[in-house]
């Protein structure tokens with residue numbers, strides 16, 4: 001158990017939204033200033049995985065769960081080598097974290113990694129504001145950033161927020177992805193080789209494949225089609241990742257589709273597949289983030305409770321099969337809260353994707369069957385040449 005001595009004694013901080021609304025609180029984590037897109041996450045647990053998910057790069061995450069940090073920070077649950085959120089907003093941080101795996105408090109970890117946060121904010125009011133007005137740019141200011149009376153000059157702080165870049169048009173995968181290929185070995189007998197394109201991949205994703213006998217070659221976001229086929233893959237995987245899918249290069253995805261290699265994409269990967277098929281993508285008003293989102297698999301009618309983190313979505317028709325340059329495609333999964341497209345499937349090729357996070361780190365394991373589906377596609381496709 002680690003005792004945190006900070007909390008109520010922390011310096012004043014202020015959160016300022018681009019539309020001028022502001023919230024006062026206390027510094028949490030590092031003091032200073034930070035900017036990003038304000039988004040809210042409804043996960044009640046799993047904050048360590050959220051913080052270290054590269055898809056949150058350049059986003060300031062507001063936690064709707066009121067108590068955050070209760071189980072501290074451990075050495076096992078990180079989803080990447082660092083915290084990626086641009087800032088962190090909580091209502092009531094734990095003063096005494098307690099868990100057998102805890103090594104330090106969340107506050108200490110945020111300080112250690114220089115992540116500026118704010119606590120003591122009415123996160124319900126802030127979330128309702130974002131739901132009504134949509135995700136928008138935000139700044140958090142504390143310590144030196146408020147020296148000279150900044151706390152009382154919110155117009156000046158709002159002007160600074162308005163200078164920060166937005167999420168639309170942001171091309172961010174290369175900023176978060178590995179620069180060198182690495183291999184996650186199959187657990188037990190190796191059955192397949194998969195080339196996974198790292199657009200901001202989480203650590204659990206290759207592990208979920210490895211558990212199924214897959215040797216995963218994780219390739220940088222900049223990998224070419226030749227790099228992909230150099231590993232002689234039985235299947236190709238497109239990962240999650242930050243930024244606007246409209247900015248991504250689709251050459252590799254289209255090349256894989258042409259060859260008919262089994263393909264599975266998640267989240268950003270689903271959006272890239274959608275765009276490669278000729279569908280558009282658009283920015284949702286406030287996105288889906290959390291570990292309790294109901295999704296229906298339209299092929300079985302089954303409802304799964306799933307982990308999400310997306311601000312963009314694919315624009316594809318729900319009521320009919322679409323003709324694409326790679327054959328017929330359908331919307332395979334849909335979000336039951338708002339009918340947003342949550343999955344795509346090609347009818348003539350071994351290709352599918354989902355908009356959510358079947359690796360479930362954190363989250364319910366309802367969607368684990370999707371990794372089995374990918375494995376069975378590789379099982380049935382002859383190695384040489386396209387199937388379609």
Ligand SMILES: NC(=O)CC[C@H](N)C(=O)O
Pocket residue numbers: 055239240241242243244245266267268269309310311312313
């Ligand atoms: N988790 C992800 O892959 C997110 C995809 C994309 N950046 C979005 O916000 O929709």
